[in-house]
Amino acid sequence: xxxxARLWKKIRHLGHRVRQLSGDDAYEVYVKHHAAFHQASVDxxxxxxxxxxxxxxxxxxxxxxxxxx
Amino acid sequence: MGKQFKxxxxxxxxxxxxxxxxxxxxxxxxxxxxxxxxxAAACIYAIAYRFYAAWIAASVxxxxxxxxxxxxxxxxxxxxxxxxxxxxxxxHFAAIAGPGPLIGPTLAAQFGYLxxxxxxxxxxxxxxxxxxxVTLFFSTRRNAxxxxxxxxxxxxxxxxxxxxxxxxxxxxILIAVLGLVVVNAMKHSPWATSTVAATIPIAMLVGFxxxxxxxxxxxxxxxxxxxxxxLAVVGGGWIDHxxxxxxxxxxxxxxxxxxxxxxxFAAAVVPVWLLLAPRDYLSTFVKLGTVILLAIAIVIxxxxxxxxxxxxxxxxxxxxxxxxxFPFVFITIxxxxxxxxxALIASGTTPKLLANEGDIRMIGYGAMLLESFVAxxxxxxATVLEPGVFFAINSPAGVVGSEAVDAIAKINSWxxxxxxxxxxxxxxxxxxxxxxxxxxGAPSLAVGMASIFGHAFGKSMLAIWYHFAIMFEAxxxxxxxDAGTRVGRFMLQDMLGNIWPKxxxxxxxxxxxxxxxxxxxxxxxxxxxGVIDPNGGVxxxxxxxxxxxxxxxxxxxxxxxxILVKSGKFKVAWITGLPLVWLLTVTTSAAWQKIFSxxxxxGFFAAANDLAAKLAAGVLPLExxxxxxxxxxxxxxxxYLTVFLVVLLWVVVLDMLYVLYRYFSKQPLMxxxxxxxxxxxxxxxxxxx
Numbered sequence: 001x002x003x004x005a006r007l008w009k010k011i012r013h014l015g016h017r018v019r020q021l022s023g024d025d026a027y028e029v030y031v032k033h034h035a036a037f038h039q040a041s042v043d044x045x046x047x048x049x050x051x052x053x054x055x056x057x058x059x060x061x062x063x064x065x066x067x068x069x
Numbered sequence: 070m071g072k073q074f075k076x077x078x079x080x081x082x083x084x085x086x087x088x089x090x091x092x093x094x095x096x097x098x099x100x101x102x103x104x105x106x107x108x109a110a111a112c113i114y115a116i117a118y119r120f121y122a123a124w125i126a127a128s129v130x131x132x133x134x135x136x137x138x139x140x141x142x143x144x145x146x147x148x149x150x151x152x153x154x155x156x157x158x159x160x161h162f163a164a165i166a167g168p169g170p171l172i173g174p175t176l177a178a179q180f181g182y183l184x185x186x187x188x189x190x191x192x193x194x195x196x197x198x199x200x201x202x203v204t205l206f207f208s209t210r211r212n213a214x215x216x217x218x219x220x221x222x223x224x225x226x227x228x229x230x231x232x233x234x235x236x237x238x239x240x241x242i243l244i245a246v247l248g249l250v251v252v253n254a255m256k257h258s259p260w261a262t263s264t265v266a267a268t269i270p271i272a273m274l275v276g277f278x279x280x281x282x283x284x285x286x287x288x289x290x291x292x293x294x295x296x297x298x299x300l301a302v303v304g305g306g307w308i309d310h311x312x313x314x315x316x317x318x319x320x321x322x323x324x325x326x327x328x329x330x331x332x333x334f335a336a337a338v339v340p341v342w343l344l345l346a347p348r349d350y351l352s353t354f355v356k357l358g359t360v361i362l363l364a365i366a367i368v369i370x371x372x373x374x375x376x377x378x379x380x381x382x383x384x385x386x387x388x389x390x391x392x393x394x395f396p397f398v399f400i401t402i403x404x405x406x407x408x409x410x411x412a413l414i415a416s417g418t419t420p421k422l423l424a425n426e427g428d429i430r431m432i433g434y435g436a437m438l439l440e441s442f443v444a445x446x447x448x449x450x451a452t453v454l455e456p457g458v459f460f461a462i463n464s465p466a467g468v469v470g471s472e473a474v475d476a477i478a479k480i481n482s483w484x485x486x487x488x489x490x491x492x493x494x495x496x497x498x499x500x501x502x503x504x505x506x507x508x509x510g511a512p513s514l515a516v517g518m519a520s521i522f523g524h525a526f527g528k529s530m531l532a533i534w535y536h537f538a539i540m541f542e543a544x545x546x547x548x549x550x551d552a553g554t555r556v557g558r559f560m561l562q563d564m565l566g567n568i569w570p571k572x573x574x575x576x577x578x579x580x581x582x583x584x585x586x587x588x589x590x591x592x593x594x595x596x597x598x599g600v601i602d603p604n605g606g607v608x609x610x611x612x613x614x615x616x617x618x619x620x621x622x623x624x625x626x627x628x629x630x631x632i633l634v635k636s637g638k639f640k641v642a643w644i645t646g647l648p649l650v651w652l653l654t655v656t657t658s659a660a661w662q663k664i665f666s667x668x669x670x671x672g673f674f675a676a677a678n679d680l681a682a683k684l685a686a687g688v689l690p691l692e693x694x695x696x697x698x699x700x701x702x703x704x705x706x707x708x709y710l711t712v713f714l715v716v717l718l719w720v721v722v723l724d725m726l727y728v729l730y731r732y733f734s735k736q737p738l739m740x741x742x743x744x745x746x747x748x749x750x751x752x753x754x755x756x757x758x
Contacts, residue, residue: 010676020152021159022350024288033146055342058280060148062341063559064215065236065413067349067552069169069243069404069618 023061027053079119088110093378094183100373103449107367109446110190114438117194121201122434129633129641130206134427137749139213139420149213151424151751154431160422161435163353164414165201166360168247168546169404169618170444175451175510176611177401178459179387181379182452184398189448190408192347192399196648200407200622201415202433203629203645208416209426210743215417220628222742223635224724231721232624233560236413238714239617240557242589243410244333245595246610247546250509252325252600253607254539259318260309260500262325264536265543267301267317268348269332275347291350295358298351298544302537306500326600329550330593337554337585345551352545359541363446363518366511366525376452376459381483388464389508390608391670396659400615405444407648409621424751450517451510457487458495462513465605466506474506500532508605511542557588598703601696608670613707616660620718623652627725634729635741653722660715664708673708677701 019025027050038044047055089109093101126132142150152160177185208214214222217236221229255262275294279287308314320328336344385393390401404410415433423432451459460480461469469476473489480487496504499516507513515538523532559575561584566573572580597607626649633642666672667677677700683689684697731738 017153017155019288020156021289022287025286026287026728029150030146033144033150037144037146051092051281054280054285057147057285058342058346061343062552064417065552065556066164066418067167067549068165068410068414068615069167069247069408069549 018034023057030057072419076157079116080090080117081534082112084323086116093186096378100375102605103367103372103374103453106186106445106449109186110138110442113190113194114442117198118430118434118438121194122198122430124548125199125202125644126430129638129644130203130429132426132429133426133746134746137425137747137751138209138426140423141749141751142744142747143212144423149421152422154424154428157419157422157424157428158432158436159357161414161419161432161559162439163357164418165408165411166356166440166443167404167549168250168542169267169408170440171447171514171542172250172510172611173402173405173615174388174444174448175514176607177398178376178451179380179382179389179450179463180394180398181383182374182376182448182700183378184383184394185402185448186445188398188402189405189441189444190239192402193437193444196622196651197407197411197441198434198437199644200409200629201411201437202429203633204412204417205419205423205427206426206434207629207632209420209423211421212679212744213417214742216412216625216628217600219416219632219742220327220624220721221630223739224631224721224728225739227724228624228628228721231717232621233564234636235409235555235617235621235624235714235717237560238710239410239527239614240553241591242549242610242614242617244553245599246607246614247549248326248329248333248394248592248596249599249606249610250452250511251543251546252322252329252596253507253509253605254511254515254543255320255325256322256507257319257503258501258539259315260532260537261543262318262320262538263303263308264305264540265547266305268298268351268544268547269344271297271301272348272351275351276343279347280342287350290347291354294347294351295354297752298355298540301535302533302540306532309500319698322600323597326596328592330596332547332556334585335588335594336551336590337558338581339744341555341635343475345548345555348544348551349548350547355541356545356723357664359538360443360446363521364442365449366521367446367449368523370525372449372524374449374452375454376456380456385668386669388460388468390612391668392659392662393406395661396655397612399655400612400619400659401625402444403563403615403622405441405447407619409618409623412621412625412735413686419698425574425749450514450521452517452608453520454513454517455485455487457485458491458516459513460485461487461492462504462507462516464506465508465603465608467603467605469506471506473503473505484704488601496532498533501535506605508545508607510607511539512545515539515542539598554585554588554592558584559589579738592594595703598699602700602703603693609704609707612659612663613710615738616656616663616711617714619652619656620714623649623656624721625719626652631728632741635738649722653718656718657715660711663711673711677704677708680704745758 030053034047085108088630090103092105093109125748141150143149174185217229217232220232255265271294275290279290356731383394422677457480469479477489492504515535518538519531519534523531562573562575562580576582595610599610626645629645630649662671663673667675669676680697680701684694691698
């Protein structure tokens with residue numbers, strides 16, 4: 001691998017982390033979770049759309065103490 | 070790396086650390102390079118993290134990397150999610166680091182740079198970081214239970230209730246003092262006011278963007294918002310130069326306080342996606358960005374610290390707040406050294422994301438070290454200012470007089486050189502009309518940051534840097550205000566729900582209105598009194614906040630010590646026991662002085678009686694006589710509040726000691742509520758990809 005390719009990989013890795021940190025990839029994580037945990041079951045909850053999921057997710061982020069002094 | 074090389078490396082780190090600490094402790098010259106502070110902090114953190122924290126994790130807590138965490142066992146793809154450790158670290162740090170570590174060190178700089186710096190370093194490695202780490206660990210072993218639940222389960226219902234009430238009171242006082250800091254930063258500053266006001270529509274726009282326009286695209290929306298914020302900083306400067314427009318944003322403290330109160334109520338009632346959540350994204354990005362920028366600027370510029378190591382104000386006569394070095398430096402700097410509030414994040418919130426117990430040291434201990442480092446940077450930013458300038462900005466008019474000439478004469482009489490021209494020049498450089506008596510810490514921190522940034526990245530933009538720094542502080546102060554009001558509302562709804570179940574429904578509008586109104590009225594009252602107080606209010610509210618926050622830390626340490634002893638680890642329970650004893654000493658003596666001191670700048674009752682006597686004798690000027698009854702009532706209220714907090718603290722301590730007594734006399738105890746061992750099924754690299 002050339003130095004440039006390694007650098008590019010590093011940058012992409014960092015970008016991935018930033019997406020994780022900001023919750024930008026929350027929907028993808030949810031879809032993965034849904035596929036992994038609910039695929040086989042008969043009474044699986046329906047897969048939410050991106051918009052529905054975001055509402056649900058954002059509201060659940062603000063239920064408890066998550067900001068401090 | 071060979072063993073010998075590692076050994077030599079740590080000897081070198083120890084040597085450099087000792088040299089740096091001696092340099093800052095023994096320096097009596099005109100100034101000292103800020104690099105010594107950075108070096109001392111880096112070495113102390115490195116040694117503490119490598120040896121003390123590692124020992125606690127391995128030998129005291131015995132973290133077990135093979136044990137499944139709640140995030141894994143209860144994974145629901147929403148709030149319980151096993152997450153990469155760096156991401157958890159980022160979330161945890163963003164949650165614990167608010168405006169506290171910026172304001173406390175700035176205020177405590179009145180004693181000189183040394184006491185605050187030493188307390189930030191020692192307090193963090195032996196107290197705050199240990200508290201955060203053990204709380205995170207115990208909550209992780211208990212299905213991510215909150216501090217209040219753990220206190221109830223492990224110590225008893227009294228401890229649980231005390232933690233709940235304590236949290237609620239801290240919230241009220243914290244929001245009031247933060248509101249006051251923002252008001253003082255915006256007072257008669259059209260630039261600052263318009264920039265801070267602009268953050269509201271910007272946040273709403275970002276909220277719409279990520280909710281409706283491009284759902285879930287958090288990053289895009291945040292980048293757009295940050296760009297708009299920077300534009301608002303520059304735009305504020307433009308508004309400041311428009312004769313018409315600037316009038317709209319030029320206000321007295323009191324009108325700004327009412328605006329903040331109205332805003333706080335609105336923010337608590339509207340849905341989170343509209344204001345709170347998007348504002349939080351913006352503030353997190355701005356916060357992380359600015360902290361990194363400040364660290365880079367300090368390293369590039371290597372500014373000189375001009376404040377003496379110790380000032381004469383260690384005797385208790387300080388202009389920013391009254392009271393001697395002991396105990397007041399230890400309650401003025403809470404966040405950055407030890408902050409009870411962190412225990413609320415470390416329990417309940419962060420454990421839901423933790424993928425592996427092995428990461429507890431890095432997240433619990435490491436994030437607190439980083440916050441402590443932020444506090445060190447705030448200390449540097451405050452002390453690079455000439456001491457005369459620092460005191461001119463931070464001394465309230467009630468102490469130095471409201472005329473510039475009087476203030477300068479008073480500050481010169483303390484032995485700190487500063488002139489009226491110098492202050493006027495500084496104000497005009499910063500794009501402000503005056504920088505006298507801008508109490509609360511935010512303006513002086515902003516001047517310090519602007520001068521560091523200005524020197525490192527171009528001096529022509531001092532005014533922009535100053536208002537950028539003000540925006541930076543205001544945006545996450547307002548986030549804390551929004552989030553705190555909402556949490557307070559939930560807690561109140563929960564409590565009232567016990568009496569009348571319908572009140573407990575978080576979405577029932579009458580309940581939302583009533584509880585939000587009560588919470589806002591609670592902090593709004595203290596904010597109002599703080600604004601009309603000629604001594605600036607911060608000198609009353611900040612110590613009260615410090616006492617409340619240290620009380621919560623003491624409760625967290627009580628819970629941790631209780632659990633350690635119940636787990637048969639009495640011999641090592643000093644890791645939380647010693648910080649607990651120290652906090653009890655500090656908090657109790659500070660509370661004692663606030664209640665019983667005869668010094669009217671320290672004792673609440675003394676101040677109330679003094680003011681009442683002056684009012685009765687008719688020696689007060691008319692405008693002071695008008696507000697005096699309110700101030701007298703408030704001083705008495707603050708005194709009773711302090712009594713209440715310290716009694717609450719001792720009730721929890723005695724409750725914990727009773728648990729220990731029962732343990733050692735082999736009487737039945739509430740069992741440990743640790744969840745039994747289950748092996749982790751997460752492959753090491755599954756979450757680390």
